[in-house]
Amino acid sequence: MNQDALLNWFHQNQRSLPWRLNPSPWSILLSEILLQQTQMQRGIEYHKRLYERFPTPSSMAKSEVDEVLFLWQGAGYYSRARRLHALSQIVVTDFEGVLPSTYNELLALPGIGPYTAAAVASIAFSHPVACVDGNVRRVMARQTNNADPSVKDVQEYADGMIVREHPGDWNQAMMELGALVCRPRNPTCNECPVHESCRGTLRANELPRPKKQKKKEVELQCIIKVDAQGQPELIQRPDSGLFAGLWGPQMEEKLDSEGLEYLGCIKHILSHRTMNVHVWKDTCKQGIDPNTVALSTLDRRILTLAGVFLNVPTE
Numbered sequence: 330m331n332q333d334a335l336l337n338w339f340h341q342n343q344r345s346l347p348w349r350l351n352p353s354p355w356s357i358l359l360s361e362i363l364l365q366q367t368q369m370q371r372g373i374e375y376h377k378r379l380y381e382r383f384p385t386p387s388s389m390a391k392s393e394v395d396e397v398l399f400l401w402q403g404a405g406y407y408s409r410a411r412r413l414h415a416l417s418q419i420v421v422t423d424f425e426g427v428l429p430s431t432y433n434e435l436l437a438l439p440g441i442g443p444y445t446a447a448a449v450a451s452i453a454f455s456h457p458v459a460c461v462d463g464n465v466r467r468v469m470a471r472q473t474n475n476a477d478p479s480v481k482d483v484q485e486y487a488d489g490m491i492v493r494e495h496p497g498d499w500n501q502a503m504m505e506l507g508a509l510v511c512r513p514r515n516p517t518c519n520e521c522p523v524h525e526s527c528r529g530t531l532r533a534n535e536l537p538r539p540k541k542q543k544k545k546e547v548e549l550q551c552i553i554k555v556d557a558q559g560q561p562e563l564i565q566r567p568d569s570g571l572f573a574g575l576w577g578p579q580m581e582e583k584l585d586s587e588g589l590e591y592l593g594c595i596k597h598i599l600s601h602r603t604m605n606v607h608v609w610k611d612t613c614k615q616g617i618d619p620n621t622v623a624l625s626t627l628d629r630r631i632l633t634l635a636g637v638f639l640n641v642p643t644e
């Protein structure tokens with residue numbers, strides 16, 4: 330890869346972000362923690378809000394964690410705010426209020442993983458440690474035409490490529506290339522400063538192959554009780570957890586179904602889990618009209634299996 334070409338491209342095309350205009354280590358750390366799980370535009374807003382109120386680690390350390398949480402409202406993943414507050418207090422007690430500069434010291438702080446430690450050490454302190462994130466993995470997979478690079482492969486590639494004189498710019502250039510040009514879908518290879526060394530252009534959209542997420546499989550027991558008129562007994566589920574606030578029959582990991590009629594197993598697939606629901610039928614004195622309450626698709630499937638009439642059939 331032509332490293333000079335990529336660095337030149339970065340200097341001409343990098344987005345003007347608040348933490349680039351005013352690159353204090355604390356500002357860079359805030360940005361990296363925010364961008365771990367927040368979109369860029371929202372990250373910029375929250376960075377402004379937090380950095381104005383807490384321009385230094387000491388100013389945050391003196392505040393209550395509730396104030397950090399209050400400013401964090403809407404950014405999600407609130408444990409980040411708690412860890413950041415704890416981090417600021419450690420920086421004050423152990424480092425006299427000055428953010429430590431080495432990868433290992435940063436990695437030991439609350440809320441800092443390998444990526445964030447490498448980003449802050451290189452961008453804020455010019456230490457030659459390579460960052461690996463999804464952008465770098467994608468650029469690497471395409472440059473080397475490797476559909477399935479391991480974590481080790483990507484780290485070795487990034488370590489081998491880093492420009493030791495400008496590690497912060499280099500890491501940002503790789504990530505910026507992935508964000509702006511070598512995008513997940515339809516990369517603009519004709520604008521790419523490193524297209525000459527790229528071996529994956531012909532099948533770039535297929536590189537890298539998405540990681541297979543192993544779905545969790547859970548076994549559940551459900552007892553559906555139906556009255557003489559064919560109406561089921563339904564309970565409203567709690568306000569938190571799966572299907573919060575919706576209505577349905579009793580469903581647990583373990584239920585006493587001895588002597589009951591077994592209706593069958595429903596396989597229900599959600600984004601991160603597969604539910605195998607074993608359904609048993611029982612009777613009850615008086616059920617309710619299931620068409621008057623909110624039901625999940627799974628509960629509709631269970632009711633249909635039990636022969637309960639629904640106005641809106643299950644898809």
Ligand code: SF4
Nearest residue numbers: 471511518521524527
């Ligand atoms: Fe990505 Fe295309 Fe550049 Fe290769 S040439 S690194 S696929 S943008």
